[in-house]
Amino acid sequence: MRLSADAWVFWQQGFAKLNATIAFTWVLMAVLVFGAWLITRRFTSEHRRSRWQNLVEIVVTGILQQIEQVGLREPRKYLGFLGTLFLFVAAANLFTIVPGYEPPTGSLSTTLALALCTFVAVPFYGLRDRGLRGYLKSYIEPTVLMLPFNIISEISRTLAMAVRLFGNMMSGAMIVAILLTITPFIFPIVMTALGLLTGMVQAYIFSILGAVYLAAATHSDTAQPAPTPGRDSAS
Amino acid sequence: MDSMTIIAVASIAIAGLTTGFGCMGPAFAEGRAVATALSSLAQQPDASATITRTLFVGLAMIESTAIYCFVISMILIFANPFWNHAIANLAGK
Numbered sequence: 001m002r003l004s005a006d007a008w009v010f011w012q013q014g015f016a017k018l019n020a021t022i023a024f025t026w027v028l029m030a031v032l033v034f035g036a037w038l039i040t041r042r043f044t045s046e047h048r049r050s051r052w053q054n055l056v057e058i059v060v061t062g063i064l065q066q067i068e069q070v071g072l073r074e075p076r077k078y079l080g081f082l083g084t085l086f087l088f089v090a091a092a093n094l095f096t097i098v099p100g101y102e103p104p105t106g107s108l109s110t111t112l113a114l115a116l117c118t119f120v121a122v123p124f125y126g127l128r129d130r131g132l133r134g135y136l137k138s139y140i141e142p143t144v145l146m147l148p149f150n151i152i153s154e155i156s157r158t159l160a161m162a163v164r165l166f167g168n169m170m171s172g173a174m175i176v177a178i179l180l181t182i183t184p185f186i187f188p189i190v191m192t193a194l195g196l197l198t199g200m201v202q203a204y205i206f207s208i209l210g211a212v213y214l215a216a217a218t219h220s221d222t223a224q225p226a227p228t229p230g231r232d233s234a235s
Numbered sequence: 236m237d238s239m240t241i242i243a244v245a246s247i248a249i250a251g252l253t254t255g256f257g258c259m260g261p262a263f264a265e266g267r268a269v270a271t272a273l274s275s276l277a278q279q280p281d282a283s284a285t286i287t288r289t290l291f292v293g294l295a296m297i298e299s300t301a302i303y304c305f306v307i308s309m310i311l312i313f314a315n316p317f318w319n320h321a322i323a324n325l326a327g328k
Contacts, residue, residue, distance in 0.1 A: 066288075069284070069285075069288065160299055163299070163302065163303060163306060164295065164298075164299040164302055166306070167299070167302030167303070167305055167306045168298075168302060170306070170309070171302065171305055171309075174309070201291065201295070202295070204291065205291065205292060205295040208288070208291075208292055209292065209295075212292070
């Protein structure tokens with residue numbers, strides 16, 4: 001039994017290694033990019049539009065709404081980053097219905113890379129919105145005493161995001177694998193269906209947490225209290 | 236008992252204990268969170284969108300503690316560093 005898709009190596013030469021995680025990530029990227037190109041090349045603004053265009057519009061406006069509800073005032077600015085996070089994680093988790101596929105999010109390398117993107121994006125957007133002084137001031141917000149705790153929380157929440165997604169996807173695959181050896185027919189299917197739900201919820205959580213952290217970093221004034229659950233909680 | 240047996244017994248027993256105790260706290264916490272969210276949903280159905288979103292984020296936060304424990308027991312069973320060390324020592328002899 002493998003702990004993650006990293007151990008499933010297709011090709012190896014010296015240091016370079018092509019494991020299932022990388023291969024499936026490339027397949028996902030190809031499917032997402034090619035699908036997006038295929039749909040968007042026939043966009044119209046007329047009344048009769050294809051059902052694919054409707055689907056894309058529903059997804060994009062839904063993401064925009066969610067971002068705005070978290071408290072980011074200009075959701076279009078963050079749509080590229082947060083929408084990509086959500087779509088990639090959701091696609092990676094939903095593709096588990098394809099036999100022989102192992103979700104790349106079930107490997108700690110992928111989830112840590114995604115979490116590091118958020119870790120970099122927070123100071124990036126924070127600096128762009130509030131300037132250097134304003135952003136650095138957010139680290140000593142209540143008092144100067146909180147400076148080390150703010151820095152620790154910044155690092156630990158990144159780690160928590162990575163391990164949360166990894167643990168959820170890995171545990172789903174592991175439970176299905178264990179159930180396959182005990183009760184081969186019905187229960188693995190039920191658990192796979194449950195895994196699809198968990199995967200969608202985790203994709204939602206991952207992007208919403210990213211949005212919450214961005215909202216906490218980019219708020220230039222505290223006049224408008226935003227619903228930021230667990231802004232500086234460690235896990 | 237040689238060192239291999241001790242490592243194996245300790246790892247397996249602790250893996251079970253870790254998941255067992257590690258799931259207990261989050262289970263209580265999730266139950267309380269859902270119960271509170273349900274009662275506030277019953278009181279204010281208008282705020283259901285906010286309550287549900289916050290509940291989901293909070294549940295993910297709570298659940299991640301259980302997931303950490305699960306990851307640690309998986310490491311103990313499938314990728315145990317002490318076990319690998321003992322095997323490397325044995326091979327070196």
